[in-house]
Amino acid sequence: MERRKVTFKLYPNAREAERLTAWVRLHCELYNAALQERIEAYRKAGKSISYYDQQNVLPEIKAARPEFVELGSHALQQTLRRLDLAFQAFFRRVKAGQTPGFPRFKASARFSGFSYPDPAGWKLLQQGRRGGTLRLGSGADAMGIRVRGRHRFAEAKPNDLTIIRKNGEWFASVTLRVPETACARERTDHQHRGVDFGLTDWATFDNGETIANPRWTRNELPRLAALQRQRAKKKKGSVRYKRLSQEAARLHERIGNLRREFLHQTTTELVRTCAVIATEELQTKNMSRSAKGTLEKPGRMVKQKAGLNREILSVGLGMAHQMLAYKAVEAGTRLHMSNTRQLKPSQRCSACWEIVPKTLAQRVHRCPHCGHTMPRDQNSALVVLIDAHTPGTGVAARQKPLARQRAKSKSLTRETPATTAQV
Template identity: 45%
Template sequence: MLTNTSATSQAVARPGAATPPHRAKRSASAARGQQIHSSRAEPFERRRATLRLYASATQEKQLLTFLRLHCELYNAALEERRDAWRAERKTISHYDQTGQLPLIKKLRPDLVALGAQALEGTLKRVDLAYQAFFRRVRAGHGPAGFPRFRAWRDFPGWTYRQSGWRWTPREDGKHGRLELANVGSIRVRGGARTLGRMKTCTILRRAGKWYASIVLECHPQRRGGSEALGLDWGVAHFATLSDGTTIDNPRLLERDLEKLAAAQQIVARKKKGSRRRAKAKLAVHRLHEKIRNRRAHFLHQVSADVVARASLLATEKLATRNMTRSAAGTVEEPGSDVAQKAGLNRAILDTAPATFLALLRYKAAEAGVPLVEVDTKTVKPSQTCPACGVVAKKKLSERVHRCSCGVELPRDQAAALVCLQAALTAFDLTDKTQAPGEGAARAARPSRSRAQCGTASRAFTLHARRAGTRPPASLRSAGGRNRSETTACGGQGPGEEVFGGEIVDSPPPPACVSAGGD
């Protein structure tokens, strides 16, 4: 077995660091509904680097064999859990199933080559799917989506922990070779923004291409700016800053929607199970991959540029689930303007507001820039005047803020100014030039506890069918598809420090309004 031997970064203490004056303000700010995130990353943070694998024909054949076996193990573990509950009302835990792996490997010697930790990771994926299912049941947001069996073509991949893999990058920290146990040395392209201790490696297959997603434990840093900025997200403009700067919405999905519809129609005309249908589906997957990559690149560029300008950031606390709720209604009470709302939902999801906010959070933490999320239940940014504070309801069609005090501003810029003022109030600052930078309050981190190990149950038997085939239709469970637990969250995109998207400078606001800039 291979063992990762990367050098371990040492945590550097900061002696004599004074307690930030903003720490005492945290409780009062929380009471007012603002959420203040950490302004400086802790000595060790986890970041993800995604590498493209260029395997030989023999290596790709072996990778496909491993993928089929991991998928078969996943389906067998899911079947055991489901059947045990249906027959005996018995719950099978993750530790029960991992305890059976030695016996399973005796019954199925072909699983030995996968590695013990990789097999445990696949069983953990089943456990995470169940946890997500019960979490959705408790939340009560629509269909819970019971975990379901997966075809090998749709199976995302598998994960190695400390053993079974080793990435050897070049001196500049990019590209190099990835060595996998029982597969060999594979040429890779890609790199990490900040190198560190390598923790896990997840092998992924997307649109016929192979990737390695490596989690690094490092101390990432970036530079912030000197401006206190408010940011208002939108659809017409992707973002509007408090100084009047607007960032255009690239509308990436809308640009390729016709191509996507044509490709999906080609799939619908092909015979199920044929090679031509598989080839047509691959074309659809690659179109989706292009859209996804462009969106990720744009979000990384914009978030990096905003953080590079800011010493304090303020934005709305977005509720994406509520914003994209369907208007279809029920049979008894059908909704109205269903098609119009569906188009709006598609446009909202195309901008990925939750992902953008997540990128802002961790980039701001790396730069030591406080990020304040204003609760729109207590503060109404779109309805409040940034000059006099009067709250007046506006229709969505009203794109200009006009107040009786004489202020006239674009609606989105006014909302960004209100968010900025709420953030300055949260830090008890009357002058925007006093906006805190490095050394502001750190957010409390949730503790990580390991569940108690349970006793082993009976050994579950893998299906004797050919690896990769699905269980019979009678054994398949209904429900929604689970999100892959190996999605690259917070990964670094190429050219991250370069600003993307067209910038349009709007006229400055009236003198009576503080624009939160220099």
């Protein structure tokens, strides 16, 4: 059985929305009380309280506070487990020598929601193709909230549910257990394509075709800047300040929705038409690292690098790779991820396989060894496609990172230009 996550939008009426808000407030109160208990126990007695210690006290809490009863035992346990995971992450960062980030108390207005870790206490009733009802609770006090959304699986069993509150709207994130046969995607073609992801064009293929970069963030920057200027003139915490903050948050959410929809549609079309997809491994976190530097060694061209980082994060390269990874498995497509450090697709000639150093400003590949001329991104796409047809290459074949090496004239994965011509 495979697991797939589906998000539905909830449309509660005024009474249901008020009740959901009250439930979130109670979950937040439980989270903060459990955090306070752990802090006081260690401060006064040097004792560490575990998740199981706090879980065993839940019956007493429900006896003293009857309003917690309708939330469900499993949902309350999941809130305590959420705090326990925060502490586990804190101790892991301490051991690794990273910035620890001790778990913090949360305001109810900023508490994201609550979860049901199993199918108990809720039920999703699908009605029609695009709607349904989410039933929360049991008995006469159960809520039936209208739901919009659907999934593509003909056979699926719900596993867990998370109720999310975001920008004044409610969502239900459901994890489904789906048979492998129901996950399969139909493939309509058997193309072999190399893809180079970038900023000028979102994607460039080995045959020269391109997909334009929609530039969602850049298109909305004037509107976002106007909202931020208006908010800067308002008193912090005032009604108008909060209203403008919500408008800015909704604008960011819209940009994220547009990006996600584009990536889903594009990656689905790729795996539907390709038997082999070749691209290079991209470390988006390293690519978008700040150039600010330190007080002792301040960085250079910080403002320009910040703009470049914004464009890198806007195109969603990391999200595109994740989508391609699981969709390729579902469609039976082979996804080949070339090792960028060893292969150097942007610096290698696809005709003679020699290294041709280039700066970012050079958008055309001109090889001084063989005279091959081609647009830089198309040449990179062709290089990774050739690498995909070479046995034993790619990231999947080399799990450990390679040691730093000087650029060599001959590739470690391709030995002679004659082999390139045969592919």
